[in-house]
Amino acid sequence: SLIPVIAIDGPTASGKGTVAHKVALRLGFHYLDSGALYRLTALSALRRETDLADEHALAKVAEHMQVNFDGAEILLANDNVSAAIRAEEVGNLASKIAALPAVRQALFAVQLGFRRAPGLVADGRDMGTVIFPHAKLKVFLTASTEARAQRRYKQLIDKGISANMEDLLSDLKARDDRDTHRAIAPLAPAEGAHILDTSNMTAEQAIEEVLSLYARRV
Numbered sequence: 001s002l003i004p005v006i007a008i009d010g011p012t013a014s015g016k017g018t019v020a021h022k023v024a025l026r027l028g029f030h031y032l033d034s035g036a037l038y039r040l041t042a043l044s045a046l047r048r049e050t051d052l053a054d055e056h057a058l059a060k061v062a063e064h065m066q067v068n069f070d071g072a073e074i075l076l077a078n079d080n081v082s083a084a085i086r087a088e089e090v091g092n093l094a095s096k097i098a099a100l101p102a103v104r105q106a107l108f109a110v111q112l113g114f115r116r117a118p119g120l121v122a123d124g125r126d127m128g129t130v131i132f133p134h135a136k137l138k139v140f141l142t143a144s145t146e147a148r149a150q151r152r153y154k155q156l157i158d159k160g161i162s163a164n165m166e167d168l169l170s171d172l173k174a175r176d177d178r179d180t181h182r183a184i185a186p187l188a189p190a191e192g193a194h195i196l197d198t199s200n201m202t203a204e205q206a207i208e209e210v211l212s213l214y215a216r217r218v
C-alpha cells in the first residue's frame, strides 16, 4: 500500500528504540515500539496473575489489554506504565511469551493498526520479516554484546534503577539466544535489510544514516 513503513529490527539494547523514535520525529511519521507490546502483555499477565504456562490465556491478555501510547507515555488501563515495562523482570518475561505463536498472532493486527498516514517507523525483531515485509526501508541495527550491555547499564542508572554489569551481560545473552533461536519469527535480518553496526556510532550518527538510506530509497 501507499503508506510508507521503515522497519528497524535488531537485538535488545542495540539502540533501535532511540534511533527509530528520532527518525519518526524527523520525518513526522508515527512510531511503533513493538517490543513495548510484548512487555505490556507480560506486565498485564503479571498484574492479573495469569497462569504463565497457559498460552491461550496469555494470548487473551494480549488481545484484550487496554493500551494507549499517548505521546511519550505508555498507558495500560489508564495507568502510566512507561517505567514499569522497562524492568528487567518484565523484559525477560516478554521474551519468553514472545515465543508463543498465539501471543504473536494476537499482537499481529494490533501492530498493523499503527500504519497510518503519512508513514510509520516500526522497531522490533520481526518488523521487516513478518509484520511489514513490504517496508520501503529495512534496517537491521546491531552492536556488540558489550556495547549493548553498557548502554543498558547507563539507561538504568540514569533512571535511578540499580544495575549490575555481569547480570546485564548474562541477561542480554539469554534474551538474544531466545530471540534468535525460537521457532516462530526468530530475530534475523530481513531480505534486503541494510545492516548497521552501531558499536562505534553515536545515536545521532545512526539516525543520520537511517535518514540518508531512506532519502535514497524514495
Ligand code: C5P
Pocket: 012, 013, 034, 035, 036, 038, 039, 091, 094, 095, 096, 098, 099, 123, 124, 125, 126, 127, 175, 179
Ligand atoms: O525490544 P524489547 O527489548 O523491548 O522487546 C522485549 C521482548 O519482546 C524481546 O526480548 C523479544 O523477545 C520480544 N519482541 C519480539 N518481537 C518484536 C519485539 C519484541 O519478539 N517485534
